[in-house]
Amino acid sequence: MRCVVQRVSRAKVTVAGEIVGEIGMGYMVLVGAEEGDTEADAAYCADKIAGLRVFEDAQEKMNLSVADVGGSVLLVSQFTLLADARHGRRPSFIRAARPEAAEPLFELLVSKVADHGILTATGRFRTHMEVELVNDGPVTILLDSKKVF
Numbered sequence: 001m002r003c004v005v006q007r008v009s010r011a012k013v014t015v016a017g018e019i020v021g022e023i024g025m026g027y028m029v030l031v032g033a034e035e036g037d038t039e040a041d042a043a044y045c046a047d048k049i050a051g052l053r054v055f056e057d058a059q060e061k062m063n064l065s066v067a068d069v070g071g072s073v074l075l076v077s078q079f080t081l082l083a084d085a086r087h088g089r090r091p092s093f094i095r096a097a098r099p100e101a102a103e104p105l106f107e108l109l110v111s112k113v114a115d116h117g118i119l120t121a122t123g124r125f126r127t128h129m130e131v132e133l134v135n136d137g138p139v140t141i142l143l144d145s146k147k148v149f
Contacts, residue, residue: 001031001032001033001034001037001041001042001044001045001105001109001144001145002031002032002034002081002082002142002143002144002145003029003030003031003032003045003048003049003081003142003143003144004029004030004078004081004140004141004142004143005027005028005029005049005052005140005141005142005143006027006028006029006030006133006135006138006139006140006141007026007027007054007055007135007136007137007138007139007140008023008025008026008027008028008074008133008134008135008136009024009025009134009136010022010023010024010025010133010134011023011026011028011074011131011132011133011134012074012131012132012133013074013076013121013122013123013124013129013130013131013132014129014130014132015123015124015127015128015129015130016127020122020123020124020129021074021076021121021122021123021124022074022121023071023072023073023074023119023121024071024072025069025070025071025072025136026066026071026072026073026074026118026119027049027052027066027071027072027073027074028073028074028076028131028133029049029073029074029075029076030076030078030081031045031075031076031077031078031081031106031109032077032078032079032080032081032082032096033077033079033082033096033097033101033102033105033106034082034095034096034097034146035094035095035096035097035098035101036097037097037101037102037105037145038105039105039108040145041105041145041146042105042106042108042109042112042145043108043112044145045109045143045145046109046112046113046115046116047112047116048143049066049073049113049143050065050066050067050113050116050118051065052065052066052141053065053068054139054141055068055069055071062139066118067116067117067118071118072118072119072120072121073113073118073119073120073121074120074121074122074123075106075109075110075113075120075121075122075123076122076123076129076131077102077103077106077122077123077125077126079093079096079097079102080093080096081096082095082096082097083096099125099126103125103126106125110122
């Protein structure tokens with residue numbers, strides 16, 4: 001499972017003109033499930049998201065988690081995170097999990113982040129979404145449950 005975690009001052013997802021998920025300060029997380037991912041991958045990513053310390057403390061050091069600062073997490077499924085563009089000009093998405101496997105893993109990730117006591121919001125799976133965010137910092141962290149990077 002791959003995640004792009006962005007520290008934001010606010011973020012929202014709109015589908016067909018309707019806001020379906022919105023947060024203030026916290027993380028906007030793009031999530032891609034890979035073929036072969038399991039519940040353990042979702043748990044790993046949830047723990048990492050909840051535990052990342054990228055908010056400043058009183059000494060202006062990145063030392064606080066999203067829970068420490070009372071932030072929220074907006075999670076958005078994005079299969080294109082698994083794109084392979086190494087060959088040619090058209091990316092291959094063969095490594096992305098099929099929707100039937102990806103959706104339950106995404107929902108599990110959302111649940112496990114919420115289990116940490118963090119308010120969560122989501123986009124809408126398998127729809128065209130418009131994502132708006134204000135990246136704070138900017139701070140962007142890449143996570144991969146297979147620890148590829």
